[in-house]
Amino acid sequence: xxxxxxxxxxxxxxxxxxxxxxxxxxxxxxxxxxxxxxxxxxxxxxxxxxxxxxxxxxxxxxxxxxxxxxxxxxxxxxxxxxxxxxxxxxxxxxxxxxxxxxxxxxxxxxxxxxxxxxxxxxxxxxxxxxxxxxxxxxxxxxxxxxxxxxxxxxxxxxxxxxxxxxxxxxxxxxxxxxxxxxxxxxxxxxxxxxxxxxxxxxxxxxxxxxxxxxxxxxxxxxxxxxxxxxxxxxxxxxxxxxxxxxxxxxxxxxxxxxxxxxxxxxxxxxxxxxxxxxxxxxxxxxxxxxxxxxxxxxxxxxxxxxxxxxxxxxxxxxxxxxxxxxxxxxxxxxxxxxxxxxxxxxxxxxxxxxxxxxxxxxxxxxxxxxxxxxxxxxxxxxxxxxxxxxxxxxxxxxxxxxxxxxxxxxxxxxxxxxxxxxxxxxxxxxxxxxxxxxxxxxxxxxxxxxxxxxxxxxxxxxxxxxxxxxxxxxxxxxxxxxxxxxxxxxxxxxxxxxxxxxxxxxxxxxxxxxxxxxxxxxxxxxxxxxxxxxxxxxxxxxxxxxxxxxxxxxxxxxxxxxxxxxxxxxxxxxxxxxxxxxxxxxxxxxxxxxxxxxxxxxxxxxxxxxxxxxxxxxxxxxxxxxxxxxxxxxxxxxxxxxxxxxxxxxxxxxxxxxxxxxxxxxxxxxxxxxxxxxxxxxxxxxxxxxxxxxxxxxxxxxxxxxxxxxxxxxxxxxxxxxxxxxxxxxxxxxxxxxxxxxxxxxxxxx
Amino acid sequence: xxxxxxxxxxxxxxxxxxxxxxxxxxxxxxxxxxxxxxxxxxxxxxxxxxxxxxxxxxxxxxxxxxxxxxxxxxxxxxxxxxxxxxxxxxxxxxxxxxxxxxxxxxxxxxxxxxxxxxxxxxxxxxxxxxxxxxxxxxxxxxxxxxxxxxxxxxxxxxxxx
Numbered sequence: 001x002x003x004x005x006x007x008x009x010x011x012x013x014x015x016x017x018x019x020x021x022x023x024x025x026x027x028x029x030x031x032x033x034x035x036x037x038x039x040x041x042x043x044x045x046x047x048x049x050x051x052x053x054x055x056x057x058x059x060x061x062x063x064x065x066x067x068x069x070x071x072x073x074x075x076x077x078x079x080x081x082x083x084x085x086x087x088x089x090x091x092x093x094x095x096x097x098x099x100x101x102x103x104x105x106x107x108x109x110x111x112x113x114x115x116x117x118x119x120x121x122x123x124x125x126x127x128x129x130x131x132x133x134x135x136x137x138x139x140x141x142x143x144x145x146x147x148x149x150x151x152x153x154x155x156x157x158x159x160x161x162x163x164x165x166x167x168x169x170x171x172x173x174x175x176x177x178x179x180x181x182x183x184x185x186x187x188x189x190x191x192x193x194x195x196x197x198x199x200x201x202x203x204x205x206x207x208x209x210x211x212x213x214x215x216x217x218x219x220x221x222x223x224x225x226x227x228x229x230x231x232x233x234x235x236x237x238x239x240x241x242x243x244x245x246x247x248x249x250x251x252x253x254x255x256x257x258x259x260x261x262x263x264x265x266x267x268x269x270x271x272x273x274x275x276x277x278x279x280x281x282x283x284x285x286x287x288x289x290x291x292x293x294x295x296x297x298x299x300x301x302x303x304x305x306x307x308x309x310x311x312x313x314x315x316x317x318x319x320x321x322x323x324x325x326x327x328x329x330x331x332x333x334x335x336x337x338x339x340x341x342x343x344x345x346x347x348x349x350x351x352x353x354x355x356x357x358x359x360x361x362x363x364x365x366x367x368x369x370x371x372x373x374x375x376x377x378x379x380x381x382x383x384x385x386x387x388x389x390x391x392x393x394x395x396x397x398x399x400x401x402x403x404x405x406x407x408x409x410x411x412x413x414x415x416x417x418x419x420x421x422x423x424x425x426x427x428x429x430x431x432x433x434x435x436x437x438x439x440x441x442x443x444x445x446x447x448x449x450x451x452x453x454x455x456x457x458x459x460x461x462x463x464x465x466x467x468x469x470x471x472x473x474x475x476x477x478x479x480x481x482x483x484x485x486x487x488x489x490x491x492x493x494x495x496x497x498x499x500x501x502x503x504x505x506x507x508x509x510x511x512x513x514x515x516x517x518x519x520x521x522x523x524x525x526x527x528x529x530x531x532x533x534x535x536x537x538x539x540x541x542x543x544x545x546x547x548x549x550x551x552x553x554x555x556x557x558x559x560x561x562x563x564x565x566x567x568x569x570x571x572x573x574x575x576x577x578x579x580x581x582x583x584x585x586x587x588x589x590x591x592x593x594x595x596x597x598x599x600x601x602x603x604x605x606x607x608x609x610x611x612x613x614x615x616x617x618x619x620x621x622x623x624x625x626x627x628x629x630x631x632x633x634x635x636x637x638x639x640x641x642x643x644x645x646x647x648x649x650x651x652x653x654x655x656x657x658x659x660x661x662x663x664x665x666x667x668x669x670x671x672x673x674x675x676x677x678x679x680x681x682x683x684x685x686x687x688x689x690x691x692x693x694x695x696x697x698x699x700x701x702x703x704x705x706x707x708x709x710x711x712x713x714x715x716x717x718x719x720x721x722x723x724x725x726x727x728x729x730x731x732x733x734x735x736x737x738x739x740x741x742x743x744x745x746x747x748x749x750x
Numbered sequence: 751x752x753x754x755x756x757x758x759x760x761x762x763x764x765x766x767x768x769x770x771x772x773x774x775x776x777x778x779x780x781x782x783x784x785x786x787x788x789x790x791x792x793x794x795x796x797x798x799x800x801x802x803x804x805x806x807x808x809x810x811x812x813x814x815x816x817x818x819x820x821x822x823x824x825x826x827x828x829x830x831x832x833x834x835x836x837x838x839x840x841x842x843x844x845x846x847x848x849x850x851x852x853x854x855x856x857x858x859x860x861x862x863x864x865x866x867x868x869x870x871x872x873x874x875x876x877x878x879x880x881x882x883x884x885x886x887x888x889x890x891x892x893x894x895x896x897x898x899x900x901x902x903x904x905x906x907x908x909x910x911x
Contacts, residue, residue: 092885226844229840230840
């Protein structure tokens with residue numbers, strides 16, 4: 001009897017990915033909250049191994065070598081050069097470049113003089129190390145500035161001692177300390193020896209630069225791995241090799257919850273190049289080890305061929321029977337019934353009764369797969385009671401904890417090497433592939449590289465949940481939105497809480513800004529795993545609310561831009577984690593102005609606007625589209641205005657926005673996975689059609705250079721894209737599409 | 751079985767001749783710049799050149815290579831390590847996000863420019879439609895190809911467009 005276990009790591013991942021739990025290291029203007037102590041202990045305990053350490057001040061490093069200057073985990077200087085350590089997993093969001101840029105800025109090093117290396121996993125040195133929730137910049141901004149400034153101040157002190165001058169008479173620039181009055185200068189490399197002997201100051205007391213003196217931050221910097229990428233260097237998890245390594249594949253039941261009854265193991269073991277084949281029992285946790293058949297071979301191809309020859313009889317008594325068509329029927333029934341209320345502000349019923357006009361619409365979005373381009377893989381070596389892992393994971397700390405449990409050792413006996421990730425998008429928050437590699441490596445006693453096929457990757461994803469919203473709204477005699485009701489139908493794995501990414505927040509836009517609001521939430525039973533997918537929750541809610549706002553504007557006979565600005569209202573801060581309506585209006589106006597909002601367009605052409613706040617980012621997007629009679633949509637241009645505070649790496653920031661727009665278009669037009677009899681019906685890219693270059697529009701990106709502390713950009717530019725394009729399609733055609741992907745309503749990208 | 755690759759001849763021993771070239775490159779020759787994405791010629795992460803033509807190595811049996819010359823991402827830079835025009839444009843324009851598809855994108859672009867040194871926007875779009883970038887770097891890939899074409903034309907003493 002297998003029961004699926006969704007344990008409390010969901011809470012932690014939810015906290016990480018929701019973008020709400022950004023630690024307050026950043027100072028006044030940005031209102032981000034501290035975790036309460038209970039959450040803090042929970043997160044550090046689960047993610048990092050139970051050590052209770054400060055997030056802010058990097059621990060002073062004892063230099064192992066007297067000639068090496070290493071004041072903290074981020075900076076190492078010796079005569080061979082300046083090395084900066086990148087602490088978090090690189091999944092394409094650019095942190096391996098942007099985080100060290102912050103250190104280099106305060107160190108006052110020439111960027112060209114710096115070498116960046118991926119750090120080890122070390123909570124004492126780095127605090128939490130993960131990729132999720134667009135949190136790397138806000139969580140590390142001050143700590144990294146202080147780390148760089150600490151090193152700088154020690155180098156200055158070393159020079160002051162050498163020249164017997166006051167610290168105040170010295171300046172730094174371009175990786176050197178300068179004594180202007182005497183014309184003396186010394187390269188950091190030359191001072192490393194002496195700096196290593198200086199006492200490490202309290203990081204909270206070191207002097208930080210004024211933003212106007214920044215030389216690196218805000219500039220365009222090309223990614224530190226770009227040279228290696230275009231040479232084909234082995235940077236990714238999948239590229240890892242270790243001596244004596246075998247190649248493994250693992251076949252699980254395509255309906256989650258299924259168990260192995262029997263398998264043709266003898267036949268498989270007799271195939272050429274096969275080292276071993278065996279059944280692995282699951283450990284009861286869907287996020288760690290599901291049951292299946294492992295094959296270990298001399299090459300990936302031999303393993304894949306043997307996997308195709310597998311004949312497994314599955315015990316499916318407790319396996320998933322999830323069905324998307326059944327869920328759609330259920331939703332069709334439930335949309336006519338009121339559900340449990342998540343929010344009930346003002347009096348919606350009265351607002352509807354006294355309104356002059358009303359509108360309603362039934363919105364639906366499909367499940368979606370992460371489809372990160374590098375299929376899951378992990379290399380593992382288990383020897384003498386110690387486990388070594390090379391893993392492309394977004395949560396290395398959590399991977400260590402889970403893998404230790406799987407092989408039955410203490411987490412301190414696990415070493416994990418962070419590998420570049422070929423995309424993440426939330427999929428690699430979960431380490432099932434790491435657990436499988438660890439279990440297989442322990443069993444066979446030689447190092448193995450576990451390789452999922454693309455078919456595995458799509459069959460065993462943690463999907464973005466589908467959902468349904470019966471929307472109803474009203475406008476009063478002034479054309480103002482007077483009532484708003486969202487009857488949301490989502491999914492639950494445990495019969496209680498909505499799946500990760502499928503729970504609506506009471507503050508979901510624009511509810512917090514309206515007087516009479518009701519949000520209801522009903523959950524359908526579901527067994528397949530669902531989780532964070534780029535901008536969880538926001539990635540679907542923005543489509544619904546951003547489209548329905550436009551429906552109400554149209555109902556009122558008003559310009560959408562005017563209604564949007566009216567809803568945002570006076571500039572104010574909406575609660576400790578909420579948006580600032582002034583920043584919101586700022587980006588809405590900027591995007592509209594840059595896009596030429598309001599200009600005359602030829603028939604069949606339209607512009608749509610949408611705003612969404614997520615992951616502390618305020619983003620507005622305007623889409624300019626033409627639609628042909630046969631519903632072919634040409635997206636001419638998408639104009640984006642973003643307020644995420646100061647920009648760290650202008651090139652990286654623009655790239656994230658451009659990519660979010662493309663990802664948004666790809667998802668809203670074509671991406672859906674469906675389930676029947678518990679199984680995903682789309683098993684490779686021929687049935688999951690991501691956007692290709694001919695459909696990529698021009699993308700015009702504008703950043704508002706506000707004085708707020710910087711926040712992340714991996715996610716917040718994704719949500720506004722879909723509603724902007726849906727609204728533009730309506731303006732062009734008068735057709736209101738309420739299904740995502742929109743291909744299910746006959747629209748396609750030209 | 752022998753194979754000509756990046757200017758060298760490699761002995762593959764008695765390898766199964768139906769093995770996709772992708773896995774020969776990655777597992778036998780340790781040329782891991784060529785990536786596995788889908789295994790069914792859909793994403794282009796495994797793109798390499800066979801006699802200057804872009805080929806999806808995941809679906810190309812090693813036996814099909816015959817006497818042809820295979821070029822992978824590792825074979826593009828000059829002997830002194832200098833990046834070629836396409837590689838250089840990719841770095842200068844900071845094209846990559848996760849970077850996983852980019853060796854395939856670079857090889858597809860290389861094949862395009864070897865065949866058509868001065869492609870129009872539409873020709874670029876059509877040639878590159880074989881390759882998926884999950885991160886959505888298409889705008890930059892387009893620019894990088896144009897930059898590389900200009901660079902190559904300058905080197906050749908001609909006019910880019």
